[in-house]
Amino acid sequence: MESEGKITIAYWKIRGLIRHIQYVLEYCGAEYDTKYYEAGGPPDFCKKCWFDEKFNLGLDFPNLPYLLDGDFKMTETVPIMFYIAEKYKPELIGETVKDKGTIKMLMNIIHAAKGPVTSLCYSQEDRSVVMEAAEKSFEPISKFLGDKDFFVGDKPTLPDLHITELIHLVLAVDTEKTFAEKFPNIIALQKRVDELPEIKAFLESDRCPDIPFNNTIAKLNP
Numbered sequence: 232m233e234s235e236g237k238i239t240i241a242y243w244k245i246r247g248l249i250r251h252i253q254y255v256l257e258y259c260g261a262e263y264d265t266k267y268y269e270a271g272g273p274p275d276f277c278k279k280c281w282f283d284e285k286f287n288l289g290l291d292f293p294n295l296p297y298l299l300d301g302d303f304k305m306t307e308t309v310p311i312m313f314y315i316a317e318k319y320k321p322e323l324i325g326e327t328v329k330d331k332g333t334i335k336m337l338m339n340i341i342h343a344a345k346g347p348v349t350s351l352c353y354s355q356e357d358r359s360v361v362m363e364a365a366e367k368s369f370e371p372i373s374k375f376l377g378d379k380d381f382f383v384g385d386k387p388t389l390p391d392l393h394i395t396e397l398i399h400l401v402l403a404v405d406t407e408k409t410f411a412e413k414f415p416n417i418i419a420l421q422k423r424v425d426e427l428p429e430i431k432a433f434l435e436s437d438r439c440p441d442i443p444f445n446n447t448i449a450k451l452n453p
Contacts, residue, residue, distance in 0.1 A: 240311070241266035242296040243281075246444045247349075248308045249296050251396040254424075255312050257433040258392060259319035265438070268295070276448040309338050309393075316389055323389050330383050337375075337382055337390035344368035345397050348404075352444070352451040358404050361451065365401045366413060373414045380423060387424060395424040400444050403453035 238256070242249035244267035256263050271277030285293045294306040298314065305311060316323035325331035347364040372394070376382060382390045398421040401410055411418045424430055433439050445452045 236262070238263040238315070239266060239299040240264075240296055241268065241299075243267065243446055244269040245442055245446050246396065246400075247446070250399075250439075251393050252296060252298075252308065252311055252315070253433065253439070254392040254395060254430060255315045255323070255389065257438075258387065258427065258429045259315060259323070260429065261315060261319050267442075270447045272447050276446075309342050312338070312389055312393065322386070323392075325383060325388060330388075333383050334388050334390060338393055340372065341390055341394045341397065344372065345400075348397070348400060349445065352404070352453075353446075353449045356450045358406060358451065358453075361404050362401070362407070362410065365404070366410065369401075369410075369414055369417060373417050376416050376420060378416065381420070387427065391420065391424050392430075395421050395430075400453070403444060404451070 238261060240249060240252055240256070240263060242252075242265075249265070253265070268278075268281040270280075281295065288297070288304070290297055290304050290306055292306050296308060296311060297304065297306045298311045300314075300318075305314060313324060325334045344365075347368065348361055351361045351364055381387055394417075398417060402421075405411075425434060443449075443452050
């Protein structure tokens with residue numbers, strides 16, 4: 232049972248789409264519980280644990296991840312991150328109309344960049360194919376970041392927290408170690424975020440379990 236007064240977030244027992252939500256919760260100092268659904272292994276990769284509950288949780292649009300906050304329930308990754316930020320630390324979504332617009336744009340760009348990287352991990356085993364897609368997605372993002380410490384302003388905002396977990400995934404795939412050479416500013420951003428006191432404490436805690444990036448059915452799970 233979820234603890235009273237805490238947000239609950241739920242997802243598969245993988246890093247997938249939940250780790251960057253946890254980054255936001257941790258940076259905001261929010262108290263929360265995490266519920267994991269664990270898929271089975273081969274040959275059937277059973278997901279019964281989720282499907283038995285999926286349509287009985289009162290979610291308007293049943294999906295993973297989902298968030299519960301008292302009697303409020305929602306799904307979809309990016310809106311969940313915005314909800315958390317707006318509730319606990321509104322400066323993460325920008326302080327001017329232009330900054331807010333830029334942050335919304337970047338959140339969608341980053342979420343879209345994750346799509347092909349993850350999809351290719353599930354559909355095939357060639358790391359070079361994944362890296363080709365990742366590098367193509369990161370080129371305009373790296374250009375936008377330039378020599379800035381963070382994407383918008385001089386402090387972290389949602390896109391900085393969102394992209395860091397994607398960078399971790401790409402680095403795990405990149406056994407040839409070429410990504411860091413091509414995108415040193417992206418690597419510097421990742422290290423900058425991971426060294427934030429709130430994030431560093433999270434990464435060293437039992438709230439950050441050592442679980443795989445992808446689900447059991449993925450052909451590539453670095």
